[in-house]
Amino acid sequence: MFTRREVIKTGASASAAVGLNFSSPYFKGLKNEPDDPDLLNESDVIAIAKRAVDVSISFGAVYADVRIIRNVIQQIGYPQDNLTITQPGDEERTAIGVRVLVDGCFGFASSPFIDMDEAAILAKAAVDQAKENSAVKPRDLDWSTMPKQKGRWISPGKDPFLVPIEERLDFINAWREEAKGYRDGRNAVQLVTSNIRFSRVEKFMVNSEGSEVSQVLYFSQGSLDIAALIKGERPFSGPHVSSVSGLEKQQGGWEIFENASARKQIPEMVERSVSLSKVGVIPVDVGRYDLVFAGNFAGALVGETFGQSTQLDLAIGYEANAGGTSYLGPDPLSFLGTQVAKDTITIHCDRSGTGKLATAKWDDEGVTPIDFDIVRDGILVDYQTTRDTAAIIQKWYDKEGMNTNPKGCASSQSGFTTPLQATPNLKLIPSKSDNKLADMISNVKKGFIVYSGIVSTSFNIREGFGSGMVREIRDGKLGDFATNFQIMFSTPEIWKNIVSVGDATTVQRNRSTISKGQPQQRFEFSVDAPALLVKDVPVIDPTRKA
């Protein structure tokens, strides 16, 4: 009889014919580095996953899918002007998750032991669980077969974990050396944070329909910040802080650092920090204003409103006990085809754009993601769907003659969790006719421009607030920065109050995040959006009480 104790005794990888070596690639470049493959061995992993699928089916599952996911994360850098390197947030997590379907009910089991015996144990446990669930509470689930997918996809980029840590540290240190004490005339700047962070996700998915896919995704980001000194204070945030551009979190590898010309940016960053530190700062006057949202902030608004409210599982109530519901629910059919924004608004979804955070070749249910619109000319035309939800709006698809396949939005943060509906990359389509940021600013008599910031919505996305880096506009010209500025909005209203949409020159990329599910999972996606001119937005001082 096989026992857990034996696995422990012999070591996980030795306990079965096929086991995996978790050779850590953290410190490639270290002495005595073992000669190990840096990625998991594809055929070994697929064999283990297939074993779990086979066992699930043999015990009576009508469908099974198995994910083996390995996340490696490394962060190195310096907090503020401190000279000590931060404790790197190194992390390597690998897990296998087996999900099975019996009589409309799912069962799921997962563990960090990736071997043949464990695969079988998990499969059996998942089937037992699904049977127990369906025995007491059968579920009416429309689960249609999807085409078989096979292949391997590696996101373009230079694996950051293969770059020796010395080289990565040298990159930061060289930049810091050059930026330290840089002066613009009499004005010195100082270092704020400087850190770089990488992650690599290896995803393997095998299901009982014959799909076998594997993907390797790299993500990289850096924040190399400097700040102008203001009255000798330690200014860690504000308009006088500049960051090296091109290092925002993206799907990509070490090449983003090689391409950023980070040191060449320093003189311009210093000039920007110093000149912006001299712009006045005024408290905001509460009222309704015309506002320009720069692309970055417009993207945050798109991500937080339509990025969430059009998730079909959220709309129908699956998330009611967690994050909440959607104002575009609970009956999605009553909202499809209705106006949800001004007719100049079209929002497109994709998981294919290079460098975007939600880009993948397959989703975590083995579905090939398709590009689609959720809002077209202001009309709600679709929801984000996965395999267990797409059929809910079948009537709409039939009526419109649309493809009824799930959109490929399923994602699992790790092997320990079941796939959930996650938001794909979004794109707010820019205006075809000329409408530059300067044009939009010149059209505002008395208002503000919001450059970047945070948007946060209520538990059904029906209302929200946003704040960020804001500058006053007076008679079409930029004025002082504003503090204690917050917009308060009703989602349907703000999207109907769009006066104009910026052209392609105003497009910026925003990184959006959603957290959902129980246990909670977190997903990231990119939003490309042009600037927006919006009328009559309530502006409040968030520090003022009633």
Place this chain on the structure above:
Amino acid sequence: MSKKHNQNDKFDKPVGRFLSESECSQIVKRARNLTNGKGYTSAAVDASWTGNIRWGRNEIISGGDVRDNIVSIRRTINGSSGVGQSQDLSDKSISWAITMAERLLQFRREQPEDALVGSYIEPYKVPKIWFDSTFNLSSKDRAEIVASLVKPAQSHGLVAAGYIQVSGHGRSVDLHDLDPIYIRQTKAQISVTVRDPKGLGSGWAGVDWNDWSQINGLGITEIAIDKCLRSRNPVGIEPGRYNVVLEPQAVHDIAYICFFAPYLSRPYAEDLGQPSPYSGIVPGTSKIGLKLFDERITVVMDPMDPKCSLSPVINMGDVLNRAVWVDKGILRNLSFDRKYGIRMLGINSGLPSTSSYSMSGGTISVDEMIERTERGLLVTRFSNVREVDRKSLLLTGYTRDGLWLIERGKITKPVKNMRFTESPFHTLNNIVELGVPQRVFSPNAPAVVPAIMSKDFSFTATIEAI
């Protein structure tokens, strides 16, 4: 489609059990044998099993059994230390974790206190935090419980969503030359949302305990159903300042931040550069000794308190001592680790915090508070709470899952949800009455909190979200 499985396949091992004390100590022994060179080696093994089930729209939508484990190795050489972690238990992976720890310590400053900390463990007692009632709640039990909880919602024509999670955790800490520690505990949580099928009303209730048998799932569901039914078709009222009756969960949703571990940190309060809610007026000092709350408020964290028990050893052997954060309204202590104790206070002792807290209360029931309210609002809970200002802990967020107008001692109508902008320091200073402290839903850091009747709570806008 179906394939015959091999007779020799082993399927009988129940999924979701974790490493025992002897298994942990074997791992630690192996880790020690893999270490070469001078210095100290400490190791911790965390192993856990989690079982969960989730329902929505009256259906079971997912469930799971998850096992996890992680080994942390700390290497200390010449007073500088680094930690490496491995999830895989093979010699090879553990060796990597050791290499990583040794690599990291080269980047760190030498801290002589590190060596002291690693050479002694403060005395501690282990409360009863392991319960078979939780560990033995099988996936079958969980499914049956959900079926029984969905039924009453269905019979009212309502839709229920909810989540149950039970888990077992084993933590072994082995410091150089000291007796190893092994502590195991169970945790259980339930939360239920019941909604009107058209989205016209919503109710919620939830709680967490170490012991599943303390949890009355049906009772929780009935509260959610009752709140849903009574909250339907709310009317809008003017935002402004209202007297409020905050149910214990609502108090916790804003008060937790006062006792949130990073904010309770004494080094953080004394840091010149960072705005902390507990930084003193004189730079570099804290607010210890100042009266910050109503004198009826005393807040403690006591691992041995059966109503709020905690595992007494955290991190690499830090002991959770009983801490009195607030005594009769006066801030008595802020948290610090043993390194700070040795360096700054000359004591070989720490006062760590885990964000867990127990707040004192009174004897008044929520119903009595309502009777004593001339005009005010009854709040079930707050949601989407965000910080507006760190120093004053000004927060903003929304009411959720049941808000009612109280007029002349009676609940008169459900009210549309509102956004609030308020600081818990203000609310906990404007107390009229305190209720009986009870365990609330706070699965990451257990909390015991009373209902509170408070004056002049600031609501800044009416919202449509239900």
